[in-house]
Amino acid sequence: MNLFESFAHALAAGAIDMLAAFDRGMLVDLGVNPTRVREWSKIRDVYYGPTRFKRQQAKAVSLARSHGASLDKLAFIERSLRLLDDDTERWRLRHRLLELRGPYNSFTRRAKEILPAQEPSVPEDYINFSESKDGKRRFCGSGDEHLLAALEHRLRDGLDTSKTSGPQMMRNFADILTGEGGGVQVPVPRPILAVGLPDFVRIMAGEGDDVVLALSDGTTMTGAEFLAAQFGDILEVAAFHPEAGAVNLYRTERRANKKQRDLAKMVSPLCAFPGCRHGADACELHHVTAWKHGGETNLDNLAPLCRYHNRINDDDPWRKRRGRIVMIRGAPVWISPRGYPVKNTNRGVMDKLFGDYRRRM
Structure with a gap:
């Protein structure tokens, strides 16, 4: 087995056995994306970490091994089950999903038919900012729909329809923050x-x-x-x-x-x-x-x-x-x-x- 074949095996059919020897510190040192390392670490804890559901865990490992569940499939399963509160139900669904075979897209489509429908959660109010790059920062957020609708209306006021709206809205937003045009000065x-x-x-x-x-x-x-x-x-x-x-x-x-x-x-x-x-x-x-x-x-x-x-x-x-x-x-x-x-x-x-x-x- 050449190097690429070993790599492909670790991501696909051999994923569950690869997780048994998972070394989080080594991956971080080797430059693997920390977000991906955290996700793999959580999967490893499900299948090999301490639990009171020892028999259910052993069955899940056996199913993952016999059905050749890839690392991406295991990650999808855990993302899909994270909102369930009932541990017993979570293990039952995990076993059903691990029994599915086939390519990833086919697997996820069939998995959604098995997973219970979930009521969409109302997002919390938040705002996030990225780090600076080339003199710019990105931000996104979520808030009251009426407040943000009013903000959008204010930002679109007086736009030149012959030009792209995004840069013009950003300039209007900057005017609000800096106090230009009658806006409010934001202390920093x-x-x-x-x-x-x-x-x-x-x-x-x-x-x-x-x-x-x-x-x-x-x-x-x-x-x-x-x-x-x-x-x-x-x-x-x-x-x-x-x-x-x-x-x-x-x-x-x-x-x-x-x-x-x-x-x-x-x-x-x-x-x-x-x-x-x-x-x-x-x-x-x-x-x-x-x-x-x-x-x-x-x-x-x-x-x-x-x-x-x-x-x-x-x-x-x-x-x-x-x-x-x-x-x-x-x-x-x-x-x-x-x-x-x-x-x-x-x-x-x-x-x-x-x-x-x-x-x-």
């Missing part, structure tokens, strides 16, 4: 901008249009935009060492003071966990060496983490479940459960001010 946290001295000299000489500066809200600004803005309102001065990072201030309080928070956000303008898009302004300040283990509230021990990643971080160094944050040369870096370092962003002030110097080390 004041972001912090760090400018290295060499870049500052270039920018002030009109030669720094290509310089990209990082802000603590996860966005960026070019040298030209920096000059055009009233930067006196957002510029704050801080001292950084190319190896140690931001200068320490206080150690007696568990909670960081405002200046410590500001400096930590400049070192890492995003949550330090790989793949997390949350800007530092929306993060909590994490003690790299946990407070319970004697960690001090000094800048060489503080890193911004979003609420979720702050809670799953392995605060105990001997536990290797989700990985943990460490400080490497003045900046926070995630160490995987298998010991591999991964940095979430190179847009922090240490990279901007001392990037060339640090790369030569």
Whole structure:
């Protein structure tokens, strides 16, 4: 069996046996999409994890093996059953679905005939934002239909029908947020901008249009935009060492003071966990060496983490479940459960001010 045949077998007929040897940490270290790893991990827990339905679990493994259920089929089954509250009914339906054979599209079509009809759930109100890319962000959300209908009507007011409506509606939305055209000004946290001295000299000489500066809200600004803005309102001065990072201030309080928070956000303008898009302004300040283990509230021990990643971080160094944050040369870096370092962003002030110097080390 060649390499591709082994790969195809692991995804198809041999999927259930492959899950028996599932290693989440190895997949993360090898660069597999964490979302896919989490989905496979949940499937593995169903078929091999602890349960009081031992006989039902063993039967499910046997059916999956004998009928050659692929990894995609197993994932579809678990997605389809996740809303059921009755564990006994869930196992019964799982067995019926595992008995189905055939190509994936045929399988899903027949599976929908077996699965009970579910009342559509009313979505909760929410709004999500993507990370910044090429100076843009995407957002989506769900809310009261009357409120959003009124918003759409407002955004469509006065559109030029000979042009695409989307860009015009976005401009109208921006007017509402910024207060132009009689809209309402939306307050936002004041972001912090760090400018290295060499870049500052270039920018002030009109030669720094290509310089990209990082802000603590996860966005960026070019040298030209920096000059055009009233930067006196957002510029704050801080001292950084190319190896140690931001200068320490206080150690007696568990909670960081405002200046410590500001400096930590400049070192890492995003949550330090790989793949997390949350800007530092929306993060909590994490003690790299946990407070319970004697960690001090000094800048060489503080890193911004979003609420979720702050809670799953392995605060105990001997536990290797989700990985943990460490400080490497003045900046926070995630160490995987298998010991591999991964940095979430190179847009922090240490990279901007001392990037060339640090790369030569």
